[in-house]
Amino acid sequence: MNRNTRNDTGTVTVLAAVALALGYTAMTEQEVSTLHHKWNDIQPAMAHEVIHAISKVLAKREHAQNLPQYVLVRIFTDRLTWAVRVVQKGELYGLRNCIMHVKDEALVEFYDTRFPHTNLGQFVSRYPISTMIGTHPYGHGLCLDGGEPDWTISDACFGKIQDWLMSLDLLPHKEFEYV
16 A cells, blocks of 8 residues: 555654654644645645544543652662652653553663752663563662763662562562463
C-alpha cells in the first residue's frame, strides 16, 4: 500500500507527541498542516486523527493530575547525593511529566541533586525495577552513565538502594507453572 494513501497511526502518535512536547495543548487543522509541510510525509487528512490523539493524551494527563500523586522518593548519600524515585503505573514522568507510565512494572529513576534541572535534580538514568533488584547483582555498584565518572554509585550505596527497593515489594508477581 502506498505510504501517501494509507492511514499511519504511528505517524499520528509521533506527531501528537511532538506537538505536546512543543507545548501545544490543542492544535488546529492549520497547525497540523504546518507540521505536515515541515515533515513532508504527513497527510493533511491526518489532521483530525492528530487532534484526536492530542485530546486523548491531554485527557489522560488531566485525569492523572487530578489523582493524588504520592511519589516514592528517597535520598541516598554516596560521593554525591542521589534522589532515587520510583515511578509506578499511572504516574507521570519524563521531561515536563509528559509521559504516563502504563506498564505494571515500576521504573527507578536516578537524579543528581547538585543540579536543579527538576525538583529532584538533574535526571541521570531510568531502569525497570526488575533490573535493579532482580538482574543486577546485590551490593555491586552501578554506573549510570559511562560518559560521566561522577555518575557511578558505590557498592555500599547501591546495596542500600536495593534494600529500599526490595522493601517496597513492587516487583510484578508472576505465576509459575509447575510441571
